[in-house]
Amino acid sequence: MKRRFLVGTVTAITAVGGALLPAGAAHAIDDVTALNRCTAGAATSFTSPSFAAGGNNNTPFDLPAQMFNNDAFRITATGSIAINYLGTQKDVGGDPTPAPADWPLRGQNQYMLIAKVDRGAVITDRGRRFGTNEWFPVGRNSGCFRYVRPTPVSDDDPTAVLIFSYNDPNISDNGGFGNIVVRQWFCTIC
Numbered sequence: 001m002k003r004r005f006l007v008g009t010v011t012a013i014t015a016v017g018g019a020l021l022p023a024g025a026a027h028a029i030d031d032v033t034a035l036n037r038c039t040a041g042a043a044t045s046f047t048s049p050s051f052a053a054g055g056n057n058n059t060p061f062d063l064p065a066q067m068f069n070n071d072a073f074r075i076t077a078t079g080s081i082a083i084n085y086l087g088t089q090k091d092v093g094g095d096p097t098p099a100p101a102d103w104p105l106r107g108q109n110q111y112m113l114i115a116k117v118d119r120g121a122v123i124t125d126r127g128r129r130f131g132t133n134e135w136f137p138v139g140r141n142s143g144c145f146r147y148v149r150p151t152p153v154s155d156d157d158p159t160a161v162l163i164f165s166y167n168d169p170n171i172s173d174n175g176g177f178g179n180i181v182v183r184q185w186f187c188t189i190c
């Protein structure tokens with residue numbers, strides 16, 4: 001799958017990444033390079049338009065240039081959802097109360113925006129690893145995180161999608177939507 005390499009910004013992004021690479025860079029070095037570009041606030045390789053993630057369902061987002069090993073991401077969100085039929089509003093950042101064990105993401109803010117990947121895993125800026133289909137915290141700002149994947153994107157193992165939901169044990173009585181923007185920094189050594 002060569003689709004990414006048709007994107008015009010790749011050359012410029014690679015040059016920025018290369019400048020950050022020390023001599024003799026090995027595979028592991030690139031792990032922090034895309035992440036460094038994210039952390040430094042460098043120009044993104046891709047920024048999505050704002051899109052809605054409904055409070056009462058799971059919303060998939062398919063990256064147009066796919067998700068490659070060592071890509072970095074940062075997701076921001078605004079707005080609020082209704083978390084019950086009474087219409088009680090909760091910001092996408094959720095409540096500071098940690099969610100109990102039977103909620104989708106134990107120990108994180110109740111009702112916050114959460115996400116998962118259907119292939120591969122993510123490692124947050126705090127070093128926490130969330131595997132395939134494990135919800136990870138997003139809220140108003142996910143911070144920079146790295147996507148990892150042991151096998152390349154191929155027809156046999158196609159691209160991953162990000163899936164958004166909310167840290168609520170029952171999303172079926174929810175309403176409204178959060179507004180999401182996904183930022184992506186392409187790996188230089190994928």
Ligand SMILES: [Ca+2]
Pocket residue numbers: 083084168169170171172173174
């Ligand atoms: Ca609910």
